[in-house]
Amino acid sequence: MESQALQELVRKIFSDEETKSQFAANPESVLSKFSLTECEKEAILRAQTKFGLTNSDSLQLSAAMPLDDFWL
Amino acid sequence: MLPDGLDGILRNEVEILLAPLSDNMSFCDLVKEVLNKTNPDLIKDTTRYKPWPLLPLLVCDAICGNWEQALPATAALQLLRSAADVFDDIEDADNTESVPAKYGIALAANTASVLVVLAEKGFTRLKDWGVTSDTVVKLIDTVNSYYAQACTGQHLDLSQAPEEATQEDAYLKLIGMKSAFAAECACYAGALLAGADQGLINLFTTFGCNLGMAAQIANDIRGITGLKDINNRKITLPVIFALGQAGQVHELLNSAFLKNDNKFVSSPRQIKDLLVNTGAIQYATIKMEIYKQQAMGVLNELERTEINIEQLRQFLD
Numbered sequence A: 001m002e003s004q005a006l007q008e009l010v011r012k013i014f015s016d017e018e019t020k021s022q023f024a025a026n027p028e029s030v031l032s033k034f035s036l037t038e039c040e041k042e043a044i045l046r047a048q049t050k051f052g053l054t055n056s057d058s059l060q061l062s063a064a065m066p067l068d069d070f071w072l
Numbered sequence B: 001m002l003p004d005g006l007d008g009i010l011r012n013e014v015e016i017l018l019a020p021l022s023d024n025m026s027f028c029d030l031v032k033e034v035l036n037k038t039n040p041d042l043i044k045d046t047t048r049y050k051p052w053p054l055l056p057l058l059v060c061d062a063i064c065g066n067w068e069q070a071l072p073a074t075a076a077l078q079l080l081r082s083a084a085d086v087f088d089d090i091e092d093a094d095n096t097e098s099v100p101a102k103y104g105i106a107l108a109a110n111t112a113s114v115l116v117v118l119a120e121k122g123f124t125r126l127k128d129w130g131v132t133s134d135t136v137v138k139l140i141d142t143v144n145s146y147y148a149q150a151c152t153g154q155h156l157d158l159s160q161a162p163e164e165a166t167q168e169d170a171y172l173k174l175i176g177m178k179s180a181f182a183a184e185c186a187c188y189a190g191a192l193l194a195g196a197d198q199g200l201i202n203l204f205t206t207f208g209c210n211l212g213m214a215a216q217i218a219n220d221i222r223g224i225t226g227l228k229d230i231n232n233r234k235i236t237l238p239v240i241f242a243l244g245q246a247g248q249v250h251e252l253l254n255s256a257f258l259k260n261d262n263k264f265v266s267s268p269r270q271i272k273d274l275l276v277n278t279g280a281i282q283y284a285t286i287k288m289e290i291y292k293q294q295a296m297g298v299l300n301e302l303e304r305t306e307i308n309i310e311q312l313r314q315f316l317d
Helices: A004-013 A017-025 A027-031 A038-051 A058-064 B006-017 B025-038 B052-064 B068-092 B099-103 B105-129 B133-159 B162-166 B168-193 B198-225 B237-243 B248-259 B268-277 B280-304 B310-316
Strands: none
Touching (some): B006 B068, B052 B168, B068 B168, B162 B168
């Protein structure tokens, strides 16, 4: 389901360098300012830990994706 | 208990399903080529790839400690997936390495048709493993409902205007119908054949659905980072997110994906970089994690009912 709060968070991080730096240093301090569900917060933190959301380029993000192509 | 070499056992079952074609080796070879294209040697190296084709067997074994009664259905589902893959290639016509591109639409369609027919025959072999007729009928009915839904999703995808493809909720519903259903259907088959009650079946189908959604979104991400979906102007989740941006980002992506006029003359790599720099890839990554988390939540609930979920965890690693 589409989440406005999640979209707002990501847009803010990637349009405002100060927010991006703050998120990289202390993600939870930024998350608390948005109306996110617990599930969304957990997913964001996991993604940041696994993929380095704010400091990865496309090659790094791609390399971190699981290799298998499922039945697709 | 799952044996070693389960992939070989599944391969043997598939060979049995292909037996009616044995009088025509060229046709049989083409069918095998399609099956191998979907999954080389049926099961890839599982140190790098997850054993998706084995999912019904793993679910069945997790519930009741036996897997054999799910074997014919697992093989049949492989044939159906391969058929769907070929029909998809015919309909999308965007893959120059596909079977229809290589052999022509007529041969490809005929090959996909026989895979569907042989899959339906494959389900009837369940009776040889002691599965009741009522259960076989229920399974065939539900599997065909899933595939009818997939065709409906494909119809929507093929017939909608590009502008209609830019809403996230509609897109997530579409990929649920077209792609994620395969994992949900596989989990349904395994749970039904294990003798699970409806509550347990529902849990496993929820697990499968979330698993499938996560896998499709991962595929969307790879489609951008590998440029394939950009080159094909395919509107997927990262693009939908970025199209929601105001200003120049929206104009550029609107031109590239909706109007296809290259007004801003952006190379695929420029578009990819834009999608990374605006957080579109990262947004899709978070959405993928949400579905994985939801799938893990179901596994944790199943573990509390003493179902052995260890073999299923690997799909979420």
